[in-house]
Structure formats: structure tokens, C-alpha cells
Ligand code: PGA
């Protein structure tokens with residue numbers, strides 16, 4: 022039974038305040054969860070409550086959210102059985118009473134929701150992935166390693182936000198991670214040799230000033246090859262375009278051009294024929310359903326088309342996408358929706374509708390590793406949690422190494438099978 026719930030303000034990887042919650046059970050178990058925060062956030066995300074007091078952290082303090090946990094959410098769930106996750110989450114949603122968790126804050130609610138799950142797992146002496154996924158949870162995800170950062174995550178003029186490498190040809194998760202690391206280091210040497218910056222962006226990837234998407238993809242192909250791997254066969258490529266960021270009044274202001282959705286779609290069709298791309302996230306803006314339907318028709322049979330700002334981990338928006346044949350995959354971020362229950366509902370809806378699901382971090386992260394366990398628990402087969410560098414990112418990859426070890430011979434690496442549409 023839940024005996025007490027506490028909260029505090031801590032810092033995230035960008036040096037901004039965020040919420041950490043602790044849940045104490047009557048058997049003495051204490052568990053802790055911390056809440057991440059985005060930079061290129063979708064307009065339809067659940068509400069992140071910040072103090073707005075310019076005298077503290079430039080208005081970004083989260084004392085109000087901390088108070089919401091201590092004064093409202095905690096007292097309301099004390100005495101609940103910690104395994105009653107759905108009941109607890111429903112109680113918190115009802116207490117908030119708004120559509121987007123604006124009253125108490127999704128950051129307050131999520132912290133409690135995740136800490137309850139962790140406390141419950143600890144109390145039952147189960148690893149989190151097994152508590153949430155059951156005895157059959159055994160598939161390690163392909164890491165989508167974001168090795169070149171642009172867009173809102175870097176100070177360069179590169180419009181595409183993320184350039185990722187995916188070690189799909191490895192036999193195990195740990196081997197795939199090693200391939201990714203070796204390529205990351207080869208990329209650093211390559212940038213250095215070309216006189217380009219090896220400074221890092223928000224997610225630990227390099228942030229060189231490049232002429233555009235093709236220049237970045239060329240560098241990745243070269244780095245993969247120089248690390249001794251075969252592009253496409255061993256290591257495939259992925260993009261998060263985050264195109265809502267450069268969409269304005271019906272126009273995509275992309276790489277010094279003003280493009281329509283159809284023109285930008287043609288650009289991606291060109292990229293897909295020239296590079297081993299398995300996944301493209303947010304190729305169009307969060308409300309461009311029509312453009313998205315056309316793009317999905319063009320590319321959806323060959324490439325994973327991922328809705329992040331488009332779906333915001335919201336089962337209702339995902340259902341709209343399924344109905345309108347828009348995208349074929351959902352990016353899953355716990356703080357976009359604000360409870361574990363709704364996150365799991367979004368994943369389940371995706372998976373029974375023929376959509377893939379990708380567990381994801383935010384650009385502002387903490388040492389919390391819950392999403393690593395969630396990726397295994399949901400059998401997602403894919404996780405996006407930044408470069409294989411910086412502790413806020415590698416904390417999740419390290420947790421997956423631990424899970425792989427815990428599973429022993431039962432562990433299976435999703436590898437290529439996570440990308441059924443990829444023909445490269
Ligand atoms: P964000 O970026 O956390 O800044 O939103 C991650 C993403 O767009 O996938």
C-alpha cells in the first residue's frame with residue numbers, strides 16, 4: 022500500500038528544473054522517478070506546469086508541480102495498492118479534470134505515475150521490465166542513435182533535427198550498441214579531419230555546420246564505412262525532421278527554400294532512393310494531415326513513417342491517424358501524455374493496428390531509465406534515446422545492457438525484424 026508520496030525540484034540535462042517524485046510503500050520500499058522535458062514540443066502535448074516566476078530559473082521553476090504532488094496527488098492516492106496502476110492513474114486524471122492535465126501539470130502526474138510503477142515492481146522483487154511486460158518480455162530494442170544534432174537541438178543552420186544510425190544487422194543489443202559507438206567515434210574523427218566542429222548538441226550528437234540533410238547523410242555513410250560496417254546491411258539510417266519547427270502558414274521553410282508538403286515529400290522520396298533510410302519521423306508538420314496521408318501513400322510501404330508531434334502519444338490522435346492512413350509508426354514519450362496507463366494504451370493501440378511503436382526520451386533528460394524497461398516490456402523493438410555519449414543518454418543504453426544480462430540466453434535482439442517495411 023502507498024504510505025507517502027514526496028517530490029522535489031531537480032535539474033535536467035539542459036540545466037532546467039524538473040520534477041522528481043518518491044513513493045514510499047508500507048513494506049518499506051521507496052522508489053523514485055524523474056520527469057523529462059522537450060524543446061521541440063508538439064502543440065498537442067499534455068501540459069508541462071512551470072512556475073513562470075522570472076526571478077527563479079528564468080520562469081522555468083517547477084515548485085507548483087512539486088506542490089501539486091505533495092498537497093494534492095499524494096494525499097489522494099495514499100492507501101491505494103501500488104499495483105492498481107490504472108486506478109491510480111485514473112484517479113489522478115480525474116483530480117486534474119482538464120483535457121491536457123493543465124491544472125496539476127502533466128509533469129506532476131507523470132512523476133507519481135512512474136514512481137508508483139517502480140515501487141510496485143520493487144515491492145514484488147521484479148525488474149521493472151518484467152513487472153510491466155510479464156514473463157514473456159524478452160526482446161531488446163534496436164537503439165536509434167542520434168549522432169548528428171540539428172534543428173532546435175543545435176545552434177547550426179541544419180534544419181533536420183536528428184540524424185540517426187540504427188545497427189539493425191547486429192546479433193545482440195550489446196553488439197549493436199558497440200557498432201554504434203564505433204561509428205560515433207569514426208564520425209568524430211571524420212568531422213575533425215574535415216575541419217568541422219565536434220561540439221555536441223542537446224542529445225549528445227555532433228552539431229557541425231553543414232549545408233543540409235544530404236551532407237549529413239553522406240557523412241554518416243562515410244563514418245559507417247570507415248568504422249568497418251556496411252551501410253544498410255549492418256547499420257541503417259534514420260531521420261527526425263521535426264518539421265513543425267520550420268512550418269509557417271502552410272509553407273515549409275526548408276534548406277533556404279519555400280516548399281509545399283508535396284515538394285518536401287518529393288525530397289524525402291529522393292533521400293529514400295539514395296540512402297539506406299529505414300525510418301523518418303515527423304516529415305511534415307503536426308497538423309498537416311492531408312500532406313501526411315499523401316506522403317504515407319508515397320513512402321509508407323518502404324519506410325517507417327513516425328508521428329511524434331503529430332500523435333503526441335495520445336491514443337485519440339493516433340486513432341485519427343489510423344483512420345486516415347497517416348504514418349505507420351508512433352513515437353512514444355511518457356511526458357507527452359502524462360501517465361503510464363495512457364502511454365501503454367497508445368502502444369497497445371499502435372501494435373494492434375499494424376503500427377510500430379518506438380519508446381523515446383526527450384531532449385531534456387535525467388538519469389531516470391524507465392523508458393529502457395518500457396521498451397522491453399512493450400516488445401517495441403526500437404528505442405530512441407540519443408547519442409551513445411553523455412550520461413543522460415547512455416543511462417538508458419546502460420540499463421538495456423543490464424536487462425540483456427538479466428535475461429541471459431532468453432534475450433533476443435529485435436534487429437532487422439523491427440523494420441518489416443525496409444527493403445534495402
Ligand atoms: P524534444 O525532441 O524532446 O525536444 O521534443 C525529441 C524529438 O523531437 O523526438
Ligand code: ZN
Nearest residue numbers: 261263302329
Ligand atoms: Zn521528434
